[in-house]
Amino acid sequence: xxxxxxxxxxxxxxxxxPAALRAQIVDHLAGVGVGVGVGVGVGVGVGxxxxxxxxxxxxxxTPHAGYEYCGAVAAHAYALLRRGRAHEISxxxxxxxxxxxxxxxxxxxxxxxxxxxxxxxxxxxxxxxSLDELPQVKRSDxxxxxxxxxEVQLPFLQTLLGSSFTxxxxxxxxxxxxxxxxxxxxVWGGDETLIVISSDFSHYLPYEQAQAIxxxxxxxxxxxxxTLSAHEACGASAINGALLAARRHGLVPRLLxxxxxxxxxxxxxxVVGYGAIVFxxxxx
Numbered sequence: 189x190x191x192x193x194x195x196x197x198x199x200x201x202x203x204x205x206p207a208a209l210r211a212q213i214v215d216h217l218a219g220v221g222v223g224v225g226v227g228v229g230v231g232v233g234v235g236x237x238x239x240x241x242x243x244x245x246x247x248x249x250t251p252h253a254g255y256e257y258c259g260a261v262a263a264h265a266y267a268l269l270r271r272g273r274a275h276e277i278s279x280x281x282x283x284x285x286x287x288x289x290x291x292x293x294x295x296x297x298x299x300x301x302x303x304x305x306x307x308x309x310x311x312x313x314x315x316x317x318s319l320d321e322l323p324q325v326k327r328s329d330x331x332x333x334x335x336x337x338x339e340v341q342l343p344f345l346q347t348l349l350g351s352s353f354t355x356x357x358x359x360x361x362x363x364x365x366x367x368x369x370x371x372x373x374x375v376w377g378g379d380e381t382l383i384v385i386s387s388d389f390s391h392y393l394p395y396e397q398a399q400a401i402x403x404x405x406x407x408x409x410x411x412x413x414x415t416l417s418a419h420e421a422c423g424a425s426a427i428n429g430a431l432l433a434a435r436r437h438g439l440v441p442r443l444l445x446x447x448x449x450x451x452x453x454x455x456x457x458x459v460v461g462y463g464a465i466v467f468x469x470x471x472x
Contacts, residue, residue, distance in 0.1 A: 190300035251462035284337030284386035291361025295331035368429020387423025389461030
């Protein structure tokens with residue numbers, strides 16, 4: 189029997205019942221249509237419904253809060269998997285920040301599968317083994333055990349890709365961008381590999397202050413400026429490394445949505461920022 193990392197935030201961040209979970213995801217995806225894109229008052233980037241032709245996504249930045257807060261924003265990134273070469277995706281490399289455990293470097297699991305209410309996702313054990321020789325990567329099921337930043341992405345992927353993909357999950361702690369970029373280069377792959385960086389933006393600021401900071405953060409990501417700090421994005425270490433790799437591979441970033449919990453399901457006194465950004469090959 190494979191060692192399985194079981195879901196821990198089902199019923200908290202997203203529904204525990206498979207039918208309700210799938211219905212919520214489908215509802216969020218249905219909200220991504222023509223003219224739906226960058227959130228209220230943001231005014232940067234290009235929305236999902238811009239009408240232009242785009243290549244299939246190679247790298248996504250998506251949020252990881254409860255679905256009632258960030259699901260509509262994350263859906264703008266995942267909706268891109270419904271078109272283009274998305275059917276070719278057979279592996280997802282996923283990086284998210286460590287919230288529950290102090291961690292230096294990156295942690296790969298020893299488990300062989302991750303489970304959500306929608307089923308099990310098999311890990312790409314060969315890809316994970318290829319990272320073992322890197323000094324910044326360690327094996328730790330404990331780092332993954334209570335971590336939500338990766339788990340909440342999986343039901344979106346399972347809904348859109350079915351059971352036809354394997355997973356390379358990595359929790360990112362304190363590390364420099366080059367160390368993360370080196371890891372991504374090892375598992376970059378081709379059209380079959382999608383990279384997902386899980387990160388929220390600013391945390392617990394008043395609404396208008398959060399808008400201004402998140403706007404500036406999005407602009408820096410779009411400029412491929414790999415110097416974000418943790419107060420701008422909890423996944424800053426993963427994002428910075430991904431920006432280095434994206435720059436080297438000539439990817440072009442595009443802002444799909446930028447809002448916060450005050451726009452979705454919360455009050456505006458202390459909000460959390462959410463962004464959806466895609467990185468694509470240059471248009472032919």
